[in-house]
Each structure stands twice: as structure tokens, then as C-alpha cells.
Amino acid sequence: MRVQCAIADGGPAGMMLGWLLARTGVTVVVLEKHRDFLRDFRGDTIHPSTLEVLHELGVLDKFLDRPHREIRDITGRIGRETLTLGDFSHLPTRCKFIALMPQWDFLNFVASEARAHATFHLLMQAEVTGLRESDGRVRGFVVTTSGGTIEIDADLVVGADGRHSEVRAQAGLVVEDLGAPIDVLWMRLSRKPTDPQGLIGNLGAGIVFVMIDRDDYWQCAFVIPKGGIDDIHARGLPAFRDRIRSLVPFLGDRVEELNDWNEIRLLTVVVDRLRTWHKPGLLCIGDAAHAMSPVGGVGINLAIQDAVAAANILSAPLASGRLSDADLGRVQRRRELPTRVIQRGQLAIQDQFLRKALERRGGVKVPLAMRLLQRFPLLRRIPARLVGVGVRPEHVRVPSADFRLPDTGPRI
Numbered sequence: 001m002r003v004q005c006a007i008a009d010g011g012p013a014g015m016m017l018g019w020l021l022a023r024t025g026v027t028v029v030v031l032e033k034h035r036d037f038l039r040d041f042r043g044d045t046i047h048p049s050t051l052e053v054l055h056e057l058g059v060l061d062k063f064l065d066r067p068h069r070e071i072r073d074i075t076g077r078i079g080r081e082t083l084t085l086g087d088f089s090h091l092p093t094r095c096k097f098i099a100l101m102p103q104w105d106f107l108n109f110v111a112s113e114a115r116a117h118a119t120f121h122l123l124m125q126a127e128v129t130g131l132r133e134s135d136g137r138v139r140g141f142v143v144t145t146s147g148g149t150i151e152i153d154a155d156l157v158v159g160a161d162g163r164h165s166e167v168r169a170q171a172g173l174v175v176e177d178l179g180a181p182i183d184v185l186w187m188r189l190s191r192k193p194t195d196p197q198g199l200i201g202n203l204g205a206g207i208v209f210v211m212i213d214r215d216d217y218w219q220c221a222f223v224i225p226k227g228g229i230d231d232i233h234a235r236g237l238p239a240f241r242d243r244i245r246s247l248v249p250f251l252g253d254r255v256e257e258l259n260d261w262n263e264i265r266l267l268t269v270v271v272d273r274l275r276t277w278h279k280p281g282l283l284c285i286g287d288a289a290h291a292m293s294p295v296g297g298v299g300i301n302l303a304i305q306d307a308v309a310a311a312n313i314l315s316a317p318l319a320s321g322r323l324s325d326a327d328l329g330r331v332q333r334r335r336e337l338p339t340r341v342i343q344r345g346q347l348a349i350q351d352q353f354l355r356k357a358l359e360r361r362g363g364v365k366v367p368l369a370m371r372l373l374q375r376f377p378l379l380r381r382i383p384a385r386l387v388g389v390g391v392r393p394e395h396v397r398v399p400s401a402d403f404r405l406p407d408t409g410p411r412i
Helices: 012-023 048-056 060-064 103-114 166-171 229-235 237-247 249-257 299-320 325-359 368-375 377-388
Strands: 002-008 028-032 069-071 073-078 081-087 098-100 120-124 126-134 137-145 148-159 175-177 182-190 199-204 207-213 217-225 265-267 272-274 282-284
Touching: 002 012, 002 137, 002 299, 012 028, 012 103, 012 120, 012 299, 028 126, 028 148, 048 060, 048 299, 073 377, 081 368, 081 377, 103 120, 126 148, 126 166, 148 166, 148 299, 166 282, 182 229, 182 249, 182 325, 199 237, 207 237, 207 325, 217 237, 217 325, 229 237, 237 249, 272 325, 282 325, 299 325, 368 377
Parallel strands: 002 028, 002 148, 028 120, 073 199, 148 282
Antiparallel strands: 069 098, 073 081, 126 137, 137 148, 175 272, 182 217, 182 265, 199 207, 207 217
């Protein structure tokens, strides 16, 4: 196969970049190693910045017709006290809320829109296993598929394959580990109509427990000290259930739904970034370029912002066949400052708040910063802006070319 751009991984960054490039007439293939997008315990918060991009692409109403939940503020519970920590109602965006939608639904939506363009190709069960290089430049991918090994030639290959990126490893790009004092245990618990709604953070003595409203169930994150999973297992599952129940009493007997450790997944938290995101013929974006902490749930949306910036900068050089390493450097320069600012904030929250909260064994007090947010509601706009829009939000700058396929019904 010969294309102008080949993208490793059909996650949010890869799918969005493929769609944006294809709509400008660039020939692109996205390579997804699984047979579908149906994998649980992925982030599913679609932030106002991403919803704004969908509006600019003319598909926002169509997207919001799909089942979703809307979060209009950020709520925290410390002990028995409920606090409002962020208010999205004043954001300078059309959607003043976070849309909660399973990530596989979001990716299927992006795939359906991208497939309308004749220059877009999506290969499922296609895993990138090697780079093709010559004369100091990356020329394409070696790909393992269900039908055997194939080679793909491309003017640009993109690593959008996450925090354990095979592309960046094979390219020999240098990774700076910024450290993370926490890991996260992901699990499901059923949700009743009488439960609170939205995104709820719960803090108690030595416990941090985050609950994401998915309508008929809660997706839950139990924060533990880095490497603390063996201690959790040693205490036993009944003790683990009791800790959750003591912090969130309204869950009651629903914690008994956790009857096997296999229902509780460990997410090893990594915060890192590449010193250089590119080399001739290759670019990394999203978690492949900068693995984010789950703090704030902003990783997906930062990755999508990378994709928008990359499409804005690279579509013309790719279309004209004049892509240079300087063009790839422009992408990093555009996105590195937002990445550094958000990661620095995440590290501060991890080190100064979450780590200390997990170490605390006595009573829990509401931090001064949170008290100020309750006393002065205007201040709630600050965390809402950082979470909902971020730093240097990107907008779709490149117009669509007329490369859409005729609408002849569903396509596989």
C-alpha cells in the first residue's frame, strides 16, 4: 500500500488525525490492531474543546444525538461534605459541559465520518510491528494483519499508539519519565436513578475514589500509592469493599458486585514526554508523545488537540509532496507548551494533594483552595477552563476538499 500518511493506532488521536487529513484530500490509512474499538476502562470524557472541534467540522448535532451524559460542573466529596469545584457554564464554547460517552462509541462515530472521504482507509486487526527506513528517513510501516505481513509506504508515519508506543520505541526517541506517585484501580458498580449524577470525586482518610456517571453504572477509579497493588491484594477483597462502602455509604451492598479481583483492573500511571517528537518521516502525537496522568481526565482531549494542530500544519505539505522535518518540528513547538503546562499541574496535584491524601490516616480537612472555591464562585471558572478547554485550544483551520464518497448506504 502506498499513502501519503500512515497512522499507527485507531485511538482518539489517530482517528481524528486520519479524518482531518482525509477531508483535505490527503491519502491516509489508520492501522488498528484490534478487530473493533470495544475495550472497557478507557477514558470517555469528551470535553468542550473537543465538542468545539466537532462543531467546526459540522457534525456536533449529529454527535450529540448519540446517547451520552452531560456534566456541567465538577463535584467533590470530602468526608461528608459536598463541594462544587468547577463550573463549565461560563466557558467560551458552544457546549458548556463535558459529554460522557463510551470511547468505543466516539471512535465509531469518527470512523463513520472519516469513511465518507475517498482518501481515508481504516485497517482493523492490523498491528504495526516495524518501521521501514532508508537514507536516514522513515519510509513506512511493517504491519502484521490477519492475512499476513504487509508493507506500507508513506511520506509520513505517525505514532499515535499510546503510552507504550511501539513506534516511538523502534524510532529510538528519548523519553523523559516525569514520575507518578499513584496507580489507579478501575472497576464498575451499578448505578441507581436515585444516585447523584455526573463526575464525583470522593476523598476520605487514606482513600481517593472517583466515580464517573455512565447512566446505568458507575465507572470507578480507586487511587492507590504507586506499586501498592500487592498490599491491596494482601488485605483481601472484603477489606477493599469495606473501604469503598465506608467512603461512599450510598453504594451500600452494591460493592458486593466486586466478587473477583479480575473485575478490578490496574492502570499503571505514567507521566512522561519525548524530548523530540519527530525524526525525518515520523511524528508522534497524543500519549505516544506525552503520557498524561488521569488527573482531570484531559489526556484524550489533549491528544485530539495534537491531531488538530498536526492536520492544520501538515495537510498542505503532505498534499504538495513537500513535507520537511521542519514541518514536524512546528507541530511539536505548537503543542509542547500546553503539554508542559498541563503535566506540571497534574504533577503538582499528584504530589501535593493525592499522595498526601493517601498517606493521611486521621481526619480529613477541606484544603484552603477548595474552601476559596466555595466562598467565591467566580473562582470555579479557573479549574473549569483548564479542564474543559485547556491551554492553547486548537481550531480546524484547513477547509475540506471535495473528496467525499457518494452516500450509498452503510459501509464496512
